[in-house]
Each structure stands twice: as structure tokens, then as C-alpha cells.
Amino acid sequence: MTYFPLQTRYDSMSYNRCGRSGIKLPAISLGLWHNFGGVDVLENCRAMLRRAFDLGITHFDLANNYGPPYGSAEETFGQLFHQDFQSYRDELIISSKAGWDMWPGPYGDFGSRKYLVASLDQSLKRMGLEYVDIFYHHRPDPETPLEETMGALDNIVRSGKALYVGISMYPPDLTLQAAKILRQMGTPCLIHQPNYSLFDRWVEGGLLDVLMEEGIGCIVFSPLDQGVLTNRYLKGIPKDSRAGKPDTYLEPEDITKGKLTMVRQLNELAQKRGQSMAQMALAWVLRQPAVTSALIGASRVSQVEDSVATLNRLDFSQAELSSIEKILAG
Ligand code: NDP
Secondary structure, three states, rough: OOOOOOOOOOOOOOEEEOOOOEEEEEOOEEEEEEEEEOOOHHHHHHHHHHHHOOOOOOEEEEEOOOOOOOOOOHHHHHHHHHHHHHHHHHHOOOEEOOOOOOOOOOOOOOOOOHHHHHHHHHHHHHHHOHHHHHEEEOOOOOOOOHHHHHHHHHHHOOOOOOOEEEEEEOOHHHHHHHHHHHHHOOOEEEEOOOOEEEEEEEEHHHHHHHHHHHEEEEEEEOOHHHHHHOOOOOOOOOOOOOOOOOOOOOHHOOOOOOHHHHHHHHHHHHHOOOHHHHHHHHHHHHHHOOOOEEEEEOOHHHHHHHHHHHHHHOOOOOHHHHHHHHHHOO
């Protein structure tokens, strides 16, 4: 059936400025790391993308190796984009990345110009796009000179294959260096993509300050700790959950008793706030002024809906924040 997006799609989403740039991103963005691969049901992928766009999610995040198999999430996205979203290309921010292992041999991993340029060409082909809005270096490369990696990003923008560039998982000092090199080349670093959640707060140790000072946006991935910071695992490990499925990066052992105890306590607090556990976890990352967008994953439409409804209650009282700190301290 032909897709006609809701006329109301821009009515309730908030859009936050991405650092000191011209771009605004939705407070909630959708990533296609899991549940959009060749092994997943296409109609479910279609339903999630349509619902997301109907709710004002204008940003979809991909990478060369999302699947499984690698590359297949970009293929799924490309197919659905051409069927449903082609007329709305200018309403979308589509990102991809390279930096993790993608193809065999010495040129399919890390941060050489050879790898980044070739990988983006492959991604564009898989998605059937002329350009991506944001292209990221996916992780720091300890061996390739930073000048080469940043030079490749600059080159990619100048070639018209990406409008903006970003970095992911760079620590504060390397972020500063990368931002400086990019600025000197005339291609500012638009955005940083680190992980951040109630359970993993490394970005509070300097990175968020650097991003604020440098005027770089911040989109935080796995804000729900891959689903652990939701009601998903409170009664065991469902077969259709990320931890219950093969080929994911969340193992049953990762869902420890200690984490579950904290999630139960946090969930009680969320309920008092009139929110789901997932909503409180998302509101909590969005409370940081440096955070532009919370980058969620989803396995079904109802999760997209639940996560977007976070925006109904973003504020925290001092007492709530202290209770959260107490729970996290065990
Ligand atoms: P989340 O922490 O949001 O976890 C998503 C999972 O949480 C879903 O698959 C689902 O689990 C569960 N979930 C989501 N919403 C709800 C809800 N409202 N209620 C209950 N359960 C819910 O993020 P991801 O780990 O998926 O990462 C998000 C995106 O970040 C990725 O798609 C990718 O774009 C990006 N990313 C970037 C990385 C990088 O290195 N730059 C690394 C990892 C991710 P279930 O499937 O069990 O239903």
C-alpha cells in the first residue's frame, strides 16, 4: 500500500540544534543496528520506519556493517526508502559509518582513506542514495594518522557524497584533535556519537564538556543499554528479545542480578513519574544540555511509540535525580 506520512508528523516531536550548526535533530532518532537485517521480517522494518517518520523521527542511523549479514540493514533501508520515502528525501537525515571490520584483508577495517572512501561508495550503492547526510568514522584507529582519517572525511564532503561528518567513540583528547584538524580543513565536525545510559556514564568524564566547548552535537547510542533499561527482562529473558536471539551483542550473562535489581527500583520511580522505564531512561540522557538526540533501537512499532512518548515528561526534580543516584550507587 502506498505510504502517505501523517500531516501531523511535525506537531509533537522536539528538534534540538546539533552543536553550533545549521542542523536540528529530533530528540529521539532511530538506529538500524539490529532488527533491520537480512534475517529480519521486512514488513516489520517497514512498519517501524513508517511509524517513526509519522511521529516526527527525521533521522535514521546506519553503518556499513549493520545486519546481519553485514550490509543488509543498508539494503533493507534502501529498499524501503525507495518504496516509501523517496519523495521525502529532503525531510530526512540519513547517516552511515565505517570503522569496524567490514571486508577481509587490510583495507576493510579501521581508518585509512582507502577504507573510508570505498566503504561509503558501497553504502551509497546498497541504499541507492546519491549522498548521506552524515558520514562517521565509527571508532578511533590507533595506527592510522588522524590527519589521514580526517582528511578522508573532508574529502568525502568535498566530493558531495556526505553533507556533514562525525566521529564515534572518540575519547575527549582525540575528539579535540580531530575537531581541530577538521576545522583547519574547513569541514567542521558536526556530531559525536558515543554510548551513554544510566548504566554507562563515561561521557560525563570530560567528553560532554569538550563537545559543548567545541560546538559539536552529541547523539547518544544505546541509551536503553540495548534494552536492559526497560521492562523487557524483568520476568526473565524472552526468546524474541535481543539477549534471547543469536548474533547480537547482548548475552544473557550481561543481564546480571545487580542490574536487574537496579532496573526494578528505577522502574518504580519511573511509574511514580507516570512513565515507562524506557521513557525515564531516555529522559535522563536528554537532560544533559550537550545531548542533541537519543539514538534508540527498536524491534516493534510499540517500542518506537513508547520511546517517542518520552517527550511528554522530560523534567526531573532534584529529589528524583538524587533517588536515581542512590539506586545506581547500589
Ligand atoms: P537501545 O539502548 O535503545 O536498545 C534498543 C533495544 O531496546 C530494542 O531493540 C528493544 O529490545 C529495546 N527497546 C527499545 N525501546 C523500548 C521500549 N520503549 N520498551 C521496551 N523495550 C524497548 O539502543 P541500541 O543498542 O539498539 O542502539 C541504538 C542505535 O545506536 C543503533 O541502532 C545504532 O544506530 C547506534 N549504535 C551505534 C554504535 C556506535 O559504535 N556508534 C554502537 C551501537 C549502536 P528488543 O530487541 O529486545 O525488543
